[in-house]
Amino acid sequence: MNKSIIGLQWGDEGKGKIVDFLSKQFDLVVRYQGGNNAGHTVIVDDVTYKLNLIPSGAIRGKSCFLGQGVILDPEHFINELNSFKRKIPNPVIYLSSNISLILDYHKKLDKINESILIGESKIGTTAKGIGPAYQDKIGRKSIKLHDLGNEKNIEDKLHNIKEFYDPILLKFGEEPVNIQANKSFLSKIYEDISGLIVDNNFINENFNNKNILFEGAQGALLDLDHGSYPFVTSSNTISTYIPIGSSINSSFETLGIFKAYATRVGNGPFPTELNNSIGNYMAEKGFEYGTVTKRKRRCGWLDLVSLKYSCKINNVKELCITKVDVLNELDQIKICKSYEGKLFNEINFSDSSILDKLKLNEEDFVIFEKWGDLSFLKSMEDMPLQLKKFINFIEDYLEIPINLISFGPDRKETIVK
Structure with a gap:
């Protein structure tokens, strides 16, 4: 069972x-x-x-x-x-291709969200970008693992993300979304973990x-x-x-x-x-x-x-x-x-x-x-x-x-x- x-x-x-x-x-x-x-x-x-x-x-x-x-x-x-x-060589780990990613701007947004709360209304977040990343998932803006092999897809998404979040980031003194830096970062990530990514059918089968x-x-x-x-x-x-x-x-x-x-x-x-x-x-x-x-x-x-x-x-x-x-x-x-x-x-x-x-x-x-x-x-x-x-x-x-x-x-x- x-x-x-x-x-x-x-x-x-x-x-x-x-x-x-x-x-x-x-x-x-x-x-x-x-x-x-x-x-x-x-x-x-x-x-x-x-x-x-x-x-x-x-x-x-x-x-x-x-x-x-x-x-x-x-x-x-x-x-x-x-x-x-x-400690444990060769672990067998699979990642669903449908996983949404946390990127640098999510962590900045997490800190901003916490900073505007007052006193006991503060959540006490870990500031790891979790909340904003889930917000993007619900808001249909996420970059997912299955996007990583598609450079144009990533660039289009990052342009939309930049337009949406830059006004907030700049208002609170944070750097704007850097499209090129994120593209380079995600390209390197794909090289490192592409062999672990599977679709959901793989696991079920x-x-x-x-x-x-x-x-x-x-x-x-x-x-x-x-x-x-x-x-x-x-x-x-x-x-x-x-x-x-x-x-x-x-x-x-x-x-x-x-x-x-x-x-x-x-x-x-x-x-x-x-x-x-x-x-x-x-x-x-x-x-x-x-x-x-x-x-x-x-x-x-x-x-x-x-x-x-x-x-x-x-x-x-x-x-x-x-x-x-x-x-x-x-x-x-x-x-x-x-x-x-x-x-x-x-x-x-x-x-x-x-x-x-x-x-x-x-x-x-x-x-x-x-x-x-x-x-x-x-x-x-x-x-x-x-x-x-x-x-x-x-x-x-x-x-x-x-x-x-x-x-x-x-x-x-x-x-x-």
């Missing part, structure tokens, strides 16, 4: 590690949305892999595919690929009846339509987008991943956020600094209200909990079970103004005792009683089994139920 791996929070749940852990069972690993604003860190035998675009299944030598829903910064991709090849693992980026609560708008990413992160972003119309079951606590990068509602020493402890113990931005993540207690919402919109069948080791030494561990007494079906998670006004109280939380060191864990039988109670409560609340438990960054620090 094909499987999708979906983050159920605001990203950074540990999807990269779990994709690597599970990918041995699959023939193809597919990325279907997002760009190099996502970051996955995987540790195998003391070797650390930091990936933004390359699916984590490549570490095991699995075939990987970046689908048409991905936005590609070609320069970043080539640098990442060359760096990866120094060559991996028909194969086992496929779909790797999500970011998290469900950042989904463009289902997240806390406007503090969302620029793509649809939930499982229903997979057939569109991958062009693979195969059935799959969804494994939802969440941390034993919650984190968020950038601005936006965060009902269980801890602006205190416990939140700082989580950030330091959990190394909660963005793979892409290096920014310190905001930290808070696990939120089952939003988690149940994420499970519903993704049709999650099984769960994986990560980073339970980060909470080892806290005297008390809390879980949020309601928002001012309200449950998930009483909340509009797409309306940031509602979430911002929430004032949680003690009755909204359940308290658990600490479970201590987990370095000795080998199986479920070894698990401390307090951690079992913590996990059982989550399963009962969400009505979905937790089949994977991760208690450290290494591939080996994982228990299968």
Whole structure:
């Protein structure tokens, strides 16, 4: 059975590690949305892999595919690929010819967009050009991978882009679109990656009846339509987008991943956020600094209200909990079970103004005792009683089994139920 791996929070749940852990069972690993604003860190035998675009299944030598829903910064991709090849030679990676590209003017526009927002209305974008590149895709101005072999096509598109964006760029003190420089850049890119570009039919024909693992980026609560708008990413992160972003119309079951606590990068509602020493402890113990931005993540207690919402919109069948080791030494561990007494079906998670006004109280939380060191864990039988109670409560609340438990960054620090 094909499987999708979906983050159920605001990203950074540990999807990269779990994709690597599970990918041995699959023939193809597919990325279907997002760009190099996502970051996955995987540790195998003391070797650390930091990936933004390359699916984590490549570490095991699995075939990987970046689908048409991905936005590609070609320069970043080539640098990442060359760096990866120094550790894993000859990875098998395919790029959909329908992928839209990020170019220099997208990054300038991203900075401009963020600069004109005021105070808490700022999104906290990675400034990688993701949003403007998706805007071009919707506005039918994208330069796609299948354009790269057609110099006239590229020149015509760049002229239209220049006419459209130069007034904005110049108004904010940025250099105008340089047609010749972009043409030369794209010509060089085509030389470097033309051998990786395939049309969607190639994937469907060559991996028909194969086992496929779909790797999500970011998290469900950042989904463009289902997240806390406007503090969302620029793509649809939930499982229903997979057939569109991958062009693979195969059935799959969804494994939802969440941390034993919650984190968020950038601005936006965060009902269980801890602006205190416990939140700082989580950030330091959990190394909660963005793979892409290096920014310190905001930290808070696990939120089952939003988690149940994420499970519903993704049709999650099984769960994986990560980073339970980060909470080892806290005297008390809390879980949020309601928002001012309200449950998930009483909340509009797409309306940031509602979430911002929430004032949680003690009755909204359940308290658990600490479970201590987990370095000795080998199986479920070894698990401390307090951690079992913590996990059982989550399963009962969400009505979905937790089949994977991760208690450290290494591939080996994982228990299968």
